[in-house]
Amino acid sequence: MKLGILISRFCLIFCFFLVNSSLESFNKKYIIFDGIDTFSDIYLNKKLIGSTNNMFVRYTFSVEEFLKYQEEENVLEVIIKSPIRMANQFFNDYSNKIPPFCVPKEYNGECHVNYLRKMQSSFGWDWGPAFPSVGIWKSVRIVMFQDNLLEDIKTETIAANTSHWLLKTDIYIQCFESISNAKFKLALNTKKSIISIEQNCCNDICVKNEMHTGVELYVPKTDINTWWPNGYGEQPLYSLSIELETKNDIQSKTISIGFRTAELIQEQIDKNDPKLGLSFYFKINGVPIFAKGSNYIPANIFPENMNDENVINNLLTAAKQVDMNTIRVWGGGVYESDVFYKICDKLGIMVWQDMMFACNMYPAHQQFLETVEVEIKQQIRRLQYHPSIILWAGNNENEAALRGNWYGTRNNYSMFASDYITLYVNTIKKIVIEEDKTRNFLVSSPTNGLKSEEENYIAENPYSALYGDVHYYNYEVNSWSSIFFPWTRFASEYGLQSLPAYQTLQKAFDINDLITFPSPALIHRQHQPLGYGFMLYQIEINLPVPPKPTISDYVYLSQIVQARAMRIQTEWYRKHRNTLLKDGRGLTMGALYWQLNDVWQAPTWSSIDYDQRWKMLHYSASDFFSPIIIVPELEISNNLTIYAVSDSLADLEVIFNVEIYSWKSNIPLTTYISDTILLVSNALVISYLLNFNTCKKNNSAQLILNENYFNWLNAITQKCGQSKDQQIRSCFLHTKLYYNNINMTEASPSNYLFPSTFNKIIGYETPNISVTRIWQEKKNQINVKLESTGIGLFVWLNVTQTDGNFNENGFIMLNKTKTVKYMSNKDISLKQFNLEIEYLRTKFI
Template sequence: MYSTYRVLVICVIRIFSDAVFVNGIKYSLDSSNWLLDNRDKGYTKLQATVPGGVYTVLMEANVIDDVFYGFNDIETRWVSKTNWNYSTEFFLENDVLIKKEKIKLVFEGIDTFSTIFLNDQELGVTENMFVRYIFDVQSYLKRGYNRLEVRLKSPVNEAKKLFDEQSKNYSIVPLCVPVEYNGECHVNHIRKTQASFSWDWGPALPSIGIWKSVYLQGYDTVIIRDVTIKTENATKNFWNIDIYVYLDGCMQDENVEGIITATINTDIGKTVLKTRNLCTSTNSNGEHVTILSGSIDKSYVKLWWPNGYGNANLYTVYVSYSNVKRNESSNKTFKIGFRVVELVQDKIESGLLFYFKINNVPIFAKGSNSIPINILPELAQNKETIKHLLQSAKDVNMNMLRVWGGGNYEADVFYELADEYGIMIWQDFMFACNMYPATEEFLENVKNEVRHQVRRLQHHASIIMWAGNNENEVALRQNWYGSASKFKTFKADYKKLYVETIQTELLRSDNTRPFLVSSPSNGLQSIQQDYVALFPQSNYYGDIHFYNYFFDSWNTTNYPIPRFSSEYGYQALPSVNTLLTATNSISDLNISSKFLQKRQHLPDGFKKMTNLINFRLRLPDENSPDFYKAYIFNSQVMQAMSVKIETEHNRQWRSSFNEQGLGHVMGSLYWQLNDVWVAPTWSGIDFKGNWKMMQYFSKHFFAPVIVTGDITLNGDLNVYVVSDLTHTIFNANVTMFVYNWDSMTPLHSHIIKTNIEANQSKKVLTVKLENDLLNIANGSCGATPTRKCFIYFTVNSDNSEATLSNYVFPVPLKFANINYANVTITAIKEHRSPDQQFTITISTNEIALFVWLEVNNNIKGRFSDNGFLQITNEKNVTFTPTDYVILDDLIRSLTVTHLMSYM
């Protein structure tokens, strides 16, 4: 085993279209002409749309209310515990389709268990939400009307049946989710979105439906079913290219005429690869694969880079099959990016390193974890929502998102935008926080899933790693679910699933990226210890997940120093405006309400949240009428500052080690980016698309260059300048200001002249905090200087990349001598060139903390800054609306608040 997992990566591509055929012989069955029936419940001929789902049909028909409102997630649970039938009729007369020798019915996605009938003839069954199902229907179709029926079974009932069958041997744990989740049991026995049976951040909505496209395909010879591509950085001057074309329709001993052509558009003309060798070779799965090989001069293309490191250059590829004699063709079009990926795990004295290199450049991974775009998969395809989330990630300097293993493989547009925006994707397979069966039937089901999803996604430049599961290695070793009594059995199952099945099947379709068996994992060290490390989440290896609910989250001494932090985070409530989209009662916004208690799925969640708030902030009396507003605001302050401090802590240690050999932290991915309902969660963006304070903060703590201060156990203040840039910034000035809470004029300033080194964290100053503050300006900080004063930093240079600021509060703010500030909006100016924007002037008579601007739900948009520390009498902030806004409407909607409003 090499100490560094190096992958000479390949071109990566994105498929934009399904196979297209001449003579119009792809016949789409996507429409609103479907019917949904459940005779047991008395529902017949409900109008349904495909792609779609049962929950959305019932909401549109007013059979059930909005499942995201009130307690409807619980009250509508009956929907998932009964069977439903989809049906449609379509008319075929003298269509070219009906005359074809081969006709296939393709379901791109069925959720999940169903039996398919065409003209009352059973075609087959489905049992995996993540698999494309293809049925040969040539002998079942007829001229005139044809009837297609999809009989869907309850996923909850099917999971229970599979559990009961498995339990004849031994029970797969956990037996159910915690009671606080208000969820369903045994989701680990079925292959659908694991979070659909509930999670600590989401409701149980066990979806059912036809969530992706359905169509008929007719052809005489062959069609292109899938394409994968491999590019190898083989020589100084050329990229070697292998394009794998998976054909459907090849018959044994059949001589298929025709030609397959791949055209790659480059900066300098086109590169064309061709072959006439069709249906002549098969892979280990017995599939017919045609390989086109060639090379491209490196001067013809530019590299694909992550966000912040260069342009995410993409190139269009067109792969086609053509048979002139039969007047038949099919094709696929996609985009590729040229880059080299390495997961470096070099051995050092204190363990192993763990970080990514792209194009031989070490990358500090900055980003978040994405959960399903929507817990109802048919709604998770919404392109505008996906674009908002990916654009939000790009705009705050993220370069990586981890697609978490308990959710969906996201929609195609998600990966297309990640390619375009330069956002690296850490792609989990869909297994999380459970032990899983290892029966022959289950493993075969998983093989089909891996094969389909890898070929669908392999093409993307953005996907830089596969991971087998979320948290299952550590769960097994640490006995999270009571597996210790059968440890050997569950370990054997673990290896059968993730190593022998998933890894093996993955490598058959893609060997161009690293594979991590689990996250968190000790990486190569886990492999050396037979895939289940003795001490998972060691800070000396691999990646870790870390959550802190019991200690001061603004104190870095409570944080680990890992190699790579792939999960960490804190809960906060969404805004009042967002909460009122899920209830119409103000009383429901108190944390003691039944509404919020049902939506708080973290055990003792509000107790933990309150505890963390109380370390640093002061909540008003619980009986005060505005307590709910204060609690919501303070929860967002606590979350934003906690994630800020932990992220900056990770970045401080990117290029150094402590005396114990800890350090070289090269990744910081907080939990979580988005929401699937209105509730207290770890998200930075709430269910309505509004940014919490943490999301605004991330623009600063993920900036390419930051200045940050850290207070040690002995009271030293260490000041760091951290840079992710690949070039050095010379002659920068780091200025440390000391402010008294009573004045907007600093008491003292100290300038450190330094170079900001490329890809480095550099400590530029250490001061004895309390002693030095005592001596500032003849004792102007008073007898208790850490309560009376705080530290503010700026960095300035001739290079605009290094114009930034930050702050350190020496004591909890509840103990600081902060004056009440009168913060008001004193001016709003509209600009319309090139797009509509508003400049908002905020005025204050005192230093103001966490100044928060907000508009109501009728106006969507984003502020250039929010939740900020205001140390000047006036500050201008830009508001960019999503849609056109009348100035008077914005004036009426806009509000401003700050910390002292609630202390």
């Protein structure tokens, strides 16, 4: 096959191929395009065989009348139209103008993408460039068969009773004539044997080229192991094979499935007081799961490069490595590749799956709805069998946008509300419920869930803390202060920008663009309105800034601010999983920060930059997403609170200690050691407090210390100063949980309470931190030994390599020496290992 591409005012993709004459005997011959972006006319040997208008739809066209055989060359031409021109044409032709009419000017983007069924972020977003792509972004294949085509498989696993699972399987056949006397065989390869069933099938009429049949199979629970999210158990997958034998054909298809149940629980907090709202959390196999994770944008801004298995595997493995169990596939990108979901299945990463509608109003005319119907039906059938997918959601932020008048819809609210319900409720929700009865569907995110449905799907306040999920961003207040955080049921988005690694920037910018901050080139890549202003504000209120900071300084400082902000906020959500305020707020059961990955070298909210380098945030996530954490906080009331949080399914006995340090020395002034504490099983996490005057003693998120900070501190040590201001600025706390056993095994990562911002601490002398030894531990591991003359703050080890990570980084160094490990995905030598070290300085010469 020879391929060519011509681009002018349109894109012409053409290829030449031969077909062996032995294939001419097949009755049916079709060409299948799994993905064309977006508007195209397709010709085979100068004959129009079909057109496309939706990037997310699989198109199938008959070619049996047009194919040539043997030595005659076939010419396939795909003429793709400009999406920019098509968007403008639809906008001009459609009588009801659909806002927003363009992206913000900072995006440097294009307008009216909401009229098109293509990746919405391709016209520009706050985290990425505007590349309105065109082309064939998925596979193209010619299929030949005699009768009909076995196409999609859906499954449902039901815990039928104490001894058996019920496996329901639905098979979809693309048919061209009625089938009779066909045989259908299903075989499940369990850990003990192959369980199979064979039956006659398909004595049905072919309607609109589609036929459907199903089969049920009871599977002994002893023959399989249950699929669990990361951190709760293993992820066994079992091969399920389908074979369809018709008069002239035998076709087969094999998928991998997991046995699990998944529920989204929305129940009244108090049946006697509905004003307290509804719960919102996931139950997997009957166990409440606190969703820990991030939001996923496409792995590349160019659709044809999004499906790189190595990149996807690296990103999702990095998520698992820091104890994430959930990824939200955001609605402004694409329905991800089969590879993506297979890796999520394997790693135990639960998927919250948005439909591809985001931050826009959308048309609701018949032509638009018809292509959406095909899109949703195809995508549900393609993805439904994956155990990792636990939720479908209709759109990103469109309920909030409509109710909040983000795009000037108030004057014609009734029309936009009607269009909203027509698209997301009457069309998308209807199809999802018909196609998949195993999962819940949310119309939007954020949303009030069932409460939004009660209010005709557009809640009065989609950001209510008493229902559903919340997106929270506030750059105008100190992101390290919890007083502004929402007491939400589920935080599905929250974030803060940082710059990527300097080495990552170097690959995209001329050296002259990296001298001053922000340079015109850096401003061009900052798509968040006022983004650098917010970034500098967050840095300056919390950290000491050199008098003449370099871009490398801003990279380092912005990553400290981001990492610390996300840690404080995530720990806030995790520690309040059992907290219920009198007005009904609290009981948070999910924390998905924005965002995991990047599509270019720019300031964004990501924790992993474009070159796959972990930012300080991602290293910090390994602490704040750890299965067991300790969370100290100095509240605005001057109360010192310490929480212990456990994801364990077993009851745990722990103790905690608090070391009090002066900024003058890395030797603690004194140590406080607690009595034994019982952390109950996470399986009991949703045990609601129906009587607010009753304090529950034991929880999986438990308040283990609650004292006036100054009284508590003065009772233990007098060495932090006399005044409250001195005590705030002179000392800090180091906390850790230990199992109550003979060896006092560490149960949690270290955590710290810094009462003062770092630009106001007193008594601190910046230490000298040096590398005293580097040695090769294994072919893919290098160890680094550090030595410090004092307390090292946010010690950052920087290497040029992008194929590995340290076991910890961006850490607080209290001990005189410390050894860290660099682990690579491939063999590495000392000669390749170029190391730089950075740490926070509070005084500058």
